[in-house]
Amino acid sequence: MAYTLGIDIGTYETKGVLVDFEGGIVAQAARGHQMLVPQPGWAEHRPEEDWWGDFIYVCQALLRDSCVDPRDIKAVACSAIGPCMLPVDAEGTPLMNGVLYGVDGRAEAEVRELTDRIGEDVLIARCGNALTSQSVGPKILWLKRHRPELYAQTAHVLTSTSFLVQRLTGEVVIDHYTAANFAPLYDVDTQTWADDLADDILPLDKLPRLLWSGEVAGCITPAAAAETGLAPGTPVTAGTIDAAAEAFSVGxxxxxxxxxxxxxxxxxxxxxxxxxxxxxxxxxxxxxxxxxxxxxxxxxxxxxxxxxxxxxxxxxxxxxxxxxxxxxxxxxxxxxxxxxxxxxxxxxxxxxxxxxxxxxxxxxxxxxxxxxxxxxxxxxxxxxxxxxxxxxxxxxxxxxxxxxxxxxxxxxxxxxxxxxxxxxxxxxxxxTTGASYGDAFLAALAIGGVAREDIVQWNxxxxxxxxxxxxxxxxxxxxxxxxxxxxxxxxxxx
The missing domain is CATH 3.30.420.40 (ATPase, nucleotide binding domain)
Structure with missing residues (x-):
């Protein structure tokens, strides 16, 4: 038998599924966590405990409950809340809690300043989006201004999915769907990172490598295998935001x-x-x-x-x-x-x-x-x-x-x-399993195990x-x- 594994990190719960190539769910697991609100208008997660810790727990539970040989899992895909902002050092160690998506409004002043400086029309034309609390660019600028000592140690700025993929494969990547939320640092026409609208936010080499969600980012490293129970060398996709995986899960x-x-x-x-x-x-x-x-x-x-x-x-x-x-x-x-x-x-x-x-x-x-x-x-x-x-x-x-x-x-x-x-x-x-089921399908798609139209039979x-x-x-x-x-x-x- 052959299987794919999908795990999704939500705002309050992590869910995972192990799925066969006909779409049958072999095992499911979940683990809850909290959204931290350090002060009104802020929203955070603890990346080690709530993202990576949950991933390990759910992955091990799926393997234990299914009795599936990890070598029979042909691909892994993950998704997570997004877009988030997480600075990490050169070893990939988080420098602070992950700043969550649009429910965190701490960068209101930076949103306003960047919009005034660049112009909303230019932002929409170049980045596809006006700047809002959903945008990661202003939150990186907030980091630079309000946590300069952490900004100075930052080797990469990740989102939640990027952090998981980095822990699993050692690769620092992000999918284009998520990257578009990094305005004003993503150009939707060229589909590349760009800093000509605001070169004072972050050097572009500190942003992840761009991939499509259906592409393989790398393979499970021996260190990740030891923590999760997965087989070394198992392909891992670039992943995406939970909502996109959820949409794909229902066709x-x-x-x-x-x-x-x-x-x-x-x-x-x-x-x-x-x-x-x-x-x-x-x-x-x-x-x-x-x-x-x-x-x-x-x-x-x-x-x-x-x-x-x-x-x-x-x-x-x-x-x-x-x-x-x-x-x-x-x-x-x-x-x-x-x-x-x-x-x-x-x-x-x-x-x-x-x-x-x-x-x-x-x-x-x-x-x-x-x-x-x-x-x-x-x-x-x-x-x-x-x-x-x-x-x-x-x-x-x-x-x-x-x-x-x-x-x-x-x-x-x-x-x-x-x-x-x-x-x-x-x-x-x-x-209605949601994003984790969509992840499992995207994992199968990435290695050629299914065609896109097969989701109708899966679900x-x-x-x-x-x-x-x-x-x-x-x-x-x-x-x-x-x-x-x-x-x-x-x-x-x-």
């Missing part, structure tokens, strides 16, 4: 396909026939040369459900809390009896790009229940999602097919509310969530948009 592979990832954040990827340039959304080359993707993401989604459970539902058994809360919310009607939730608990990413945006629960009175509040939270996330899908539609890129994936697909209320509020049907595939469609129009939601969406506009000045000074 997002043709123009017009859109993925809706229900995870710690809502993340959306549209496979586009052409490059879409607009400051409200993000652009990147897709996983393969000559292909395009447009992305969007909320800052807090599944993270909010965890917050609500931990703060408002402490009386419930954590193991059963989400189902109990879903049952309570189901007893509340659409519109949550007049409650509106702004889900901006870590600022907001697309399409408003406002690091100062705040969460709010508006309309409370003495008749409201916890179920009303939880339903309002779910609907608030769905309203934020509609703001994104409406933006794509305004740009002439409404999805032709919407595929849902991620842990949140187990929440029927959330799925249905999202379809009803956006007005878009959603396809749910048989396997067929299981059900369709049909959108049901609702007048209450139309009114709620208009009020949701107004509530943000009428409170954003207050939020900025809180």
């Amino acid at each position: 997002v592979d043709r123009p017009g396909d859109m993925m809706m990832m229900y995870g710690s954040t809502i993340f959306i990827i549209l496979r586009a026939a052409e490059r879409v340039a607009d400051p409200r959304i993000w652009y990147a080359p897709w996983l393969f040369d000559g292909e395009h993707a447009s992305m969007a993401g909320l800052a807090t989604s599944g993270t909010l459900t965890h917050w609500f459970r931990d703060q408002i539902a402490r009386d419930l058994d954590p193991a059963d809390a989400f189902q109990a809360l879903a049952n309570e919310a189901a007893a509340s009607p659409p519109g949550a009896n007049g409650l509106l939730q702004l889900p901006y608990f870590s600022g907001e990413r697309t399409p408003i790009h406002d690091v100062h945006a705040k969460g709010a629960l508006f309309g409370l009175n003495l008749t409201h229940t916890r179920g009303d509040m939880y339903r309002a939270l779910i609907e608030g996330i769905a309203y934020g999602t509609r703001h994104v899908t409406d933006t794509f539609a305004e740009l002439g890129h409404a999805p032709e097919r919407l595929l849902a994936v991620g842990g949140g697909t187990k929440n029927a209320l959330w799925l249905q509310a999202t379809s009803d509020i956006t007005g878009i049907d959603q396809v749910v595939c048989e396997k 067929p469609v299981a059900e369709t969530i049909t959108a049901t129009p609702c007048v209450v939601y139309e009114t709620g969406y208009r009020l949701f948009r107004r509530l943000y506009e009428q409170t954003k000045d207050i939020a900025r000074v809180l």
